[in-house]
Amino acid sequence: MPRCAAASSSPTPSSADSAPEHPLRxxxxxLLESVLLPGRSDLTVHEWKAVPDIWRTAAEKYPDLVAVIDPYHEPPTEWTYTQLEQEILDFSQGLRAIGVAPDEKLALFADNSCRWLVADQxxxxxxxxxxVRGTRSSDEELYQIYTHSESIALVVDSPQFFNRLAESFIPRINPRFIMLLWGDKSSIDSQAVKDIPLYSYKDITELGRESRNALFLSGQQGQQDVFETISPEDVATLIYTSGTSGTPKGVMLxxxxxxxxxxxxWDIVPAERGDRFLSMLPPWHAYERACEYFIFTYGIQQVYTTVKYLKxxxxxxxxxxxxxxPxxxxxxxxxxxxxxSSSSAARKIIALSLIKxxxxxxxxxKIYEGTVLSNNTAEPSFIVYMVKWLWARFVAAFLWPLHNLAKILVYKKIHSAIGISKAGISGGGSLPMHVDKFFEAIGIKVQNGYGLTETSPVVAARRPFCNVLGTVGHPVKHTEIKVFDIETGEVLPDGSKGIVKIKGPQVMKGYYKNPSSTNEALDQEGWFSTGDIGWIVPHHAVGPSRKCGGMLVLEGRAKxxxxxxxxxNVEPAEIEEAAGRSNLINQIVVIGQDQRRLGAIIVPNNDEVLAEAKRKSILDENGELGKDKVMNMLYDELRIWTAHCSFRIGPIMIADEPFTIDNGLMTPTMKIRRDKVTAKYQREIEALFK
Known part of the structure; x- marks a missing residue:
């Protein structure tokens, strides 16, 4: 769309009172701003063509319900749906008033809050x-995202965050303006701002309010600004998935x-008017973001919290x-x-026994309800299953009184402490089976889902009525999931393990300015390769798996x-490359899939380690070097060489032999086979993270 000539200027509020010579496009x-369109809009309250349209519907249906509660920012905020819609309208018009044009990119680097939601919408x-990105990202990562995306302005969380960026980030960009979501402009490092226009959140909303009032009172909107509608195919957001090395990958949604x-x-989360949700994830995370948009359309109340205040x-x-x-x-x-564990010995024994x-x-x-996982395509014997069914019924009937006693003595107290009366929705990683089973046992429903940034993100999830542990559930509506052979690319039958591919309306438009990566991820038929290994549960008419057919089971990542x-998401290549520059490290594989932090398997350069130990005079009396001292030396090297990386390595282990072609841990082209290394040391890795 052609940009208007005034798009790069920063007009004052009074500029809204006078019509320019040529209409601005x-x-x-x-639906949200139908009053701005020529002849008004003929859309009904339920026809959404752009994401912000949802706020008109929500304000119509739930005008006086409280939409958001943000208790930990200053000032604490509580908005109804009508007030939230008005904040979004004022903010958007304020951006237009200072010259923001369609299709321009604004960097929104901030953490979760009600004002983040308003800025986003x-x-x-x-x-x-x-x-979008959060404040925990490194300055270099934020710089790469800003420059690669060709952003024209910067919206930041707070003065404290801006001042962090003032020295290493701000001097390298040339923003049209800078905006603060929270805090006072007087707290900003004035040297870093210089001649850059600086706005607070209130500046923008007040400017937008004045501009809107001027438009309506003068009746000149048809002369001043020619409004076109946002198309469903227009890019709404760019979400970057890469680290600070290599070509950045900006996902165009x-x-x-x-x-x-x-x-x-809604099939996954059947939210109802007045339901309360706690929000604590980074809002730039596609999972949190899409779920927030969805739940607000049902009149829920969202409360913002943090890890510190979660309990x-x-x-x-x-x-x-x-x-x-997870x-x-x-x-x-x-x-x-x-x-x-902190209870008395008697209470501890009773509680743990009842949980078991x-x-x-x-x-x-699971046996008699038909929710036992199996990748066996053959139909089970009816007679064998009936024996198992009867035995499972007998066991369940025997244990049922004790399970109900546990509800009264133990689980009731847990429920009153944490709420979550309907469900906890888990995504963004693999949910450990022992955690999954525990919450099922105590009567708190946890539904695991699956998706990627490139798929907006949800592609599959467990339903409330069929919450089969070990799976990520059935595909969401209008979504196809198939499993392909890694070598041949052929579609595999149910029960066979291969690469999971997705097709549906939620699949991204592509990677911004990165056609090669787009073509690698998306084929000509629209199938997106996730890089994940999985299989689809075969359909059975009878047997212990009869309700699991069509569900997706994930078993790791191919990439x-x-x-x-x-x-x-962590790209280990950056860290491995940095650590590999150390003379003491011969080979390294970064690990940590589904863990809280990263770890590493290291093959040390023994000659260099010994030489360094001699220089530091840390050899023992026999001229030998203990394993503990080697570990400490390697930790020191990792801290030095990976200091600039976005993520740090936690626990490490030393491999018992180098990775070679002969032992199958390297390819013929001398690349380390990460899957083989992690398989070889699986037990050691599990112990390492414990």
Whole structure:
């Protein structure tokens, strides 16, 4: 779309009062701002063409319901749906007033808050594209994202965050303006700003309010700004998935991509008017973002919290739902077990015994309910299954009274402490089976889902009525999932393990300015290769797996990307390359899939290690070097050489032999076979992270 000549200027509020010589071309969200369109819009309240359209529907249906509560920012904020819609309208018009044009990119580097939501939706409503990241990213990573995306301005979380960027980041960019979501402009490093226009959140919303009032009072909107509607195919946001090395990959998600999620997630989370959700994930994470958009269309109340206040807020707000990553459920699991362990000996024994009984009760239920996982394509023998069915029924009937006693004596207290009366939704990583089984046993439903940034993100999830542990459930509506052979590329039958590929309206438009990576990930038929290994559960008419058919089971990643249990994606190549520059490290494989932090398997350069030990005079009396001292030396090297990386390595282990072609740990082209290394040291890795 051609940009207007005034797009690069920063007009004052008074500029809205006078009509320019030539009309400015603008875009708007067709339902949200239908009053700005020539002849008004003929859309109904349920026809969404752009993501911000949802706020018009929500304000119509739930005007006085409280939409958001943000208690930990200053000032604490509580908005109804009507007020939230107005904030978004004012923010978007404020951006237009200072010259933001359609299709321009604004870097939104901030953490979760109600004002982040307004900024995100306000930017989208102008037809501009937000480029998102959080404050925990390194300065270099943020710089690469800003420059690669060709952002024209910077929206930051707070003065403290801006001042962190002032020395290494701000001097290298030339933003049209800078905006603060929270805090006082007087706290900004004035030397870093210089001649750059600086706005606060209130500056923008007040400017937008004045501009809107001027438009309506003068009746000149047809003369001043020619508004076009945002198309569903327009890019709504850029989300970067890469680290600071290599070519950045900015995922282009369109309004159509995100609207697919908004329209189709209710089967997974059947939210109702007044349901309360706790929000604590980074909002730039596609999982948190799409879920937030969706749940607001059902009149829910969202409370913003942090890891620090999570335990307190679970008890205080008693949410019906929490949408989070596996790490949060692991933390709750550990907290509950610590509480049990701190009880008296008698209470501890009773509680742990009852939990074990409930776990056995649940295993028996799976057999007769038909939710036992199996990749066997053959139909089970009816007679054999009936014997198992009768035995499972007997065991469940025997354990049922004790399971109900556990509900009264133990689980009731847990429920009152953490709420989550309907479900916890887990995504962004693999949910550990022991955590999954524990919450099922105590009667707290945790539904695991699957998706990627490139798929907006949800492609499959467990349903409330069929929550089969060990799977990520059935595909969401309008989504196809197939498993392909890694070598031949042929579609595999159910039960066979291969590369998972996705096709559907939520699949990204592509990687920004990266056609080669786009073509590698997306084939001509629209299938997106996830890089994940998995299989689809075969369909059975009878037997212990009869309700599992069509569900997706994941078993790891074919590509190198490591997904931590926090939901963060780590490209290990950057860290391995940095660590490999140390003379003491011969080979290294970074590990940590589904763990809280990274680890590493290291093959040391023994000659160099010994030489360094001599220089430091740390050899023992026999001229030998103990393993503990070698580990300490390697830790020191990792700290030095990976200091600039976005992620740090935690526990390490020393391999018992080098990785070679002969032992199968390297390819003929001398590349380390990461999957073979991790398979060889699987037990050691499990022990390492314990």
């Amino acid at each position: 603008r875009k708007c969200s067709p 306000g930017i989208m409503a102008t037809g501009a594209i937000n480029v 369109t309004h159509r991509n995100l609207l697919h999620q908004i329209n189709n997630l 307190e807020d679970l008890q205080r707000y008693q949410p019906q739902y929490i949408i989070s990553v 790490l949060v459920y692991e933390t709750l699991y550990s907290s509950i077990h610590r509480q049990i 009984i409930s776990l056995l009760y649940m295993e028996a239920k 190198d990307t490591i997904v931590l249990s926090t939901g963060e």
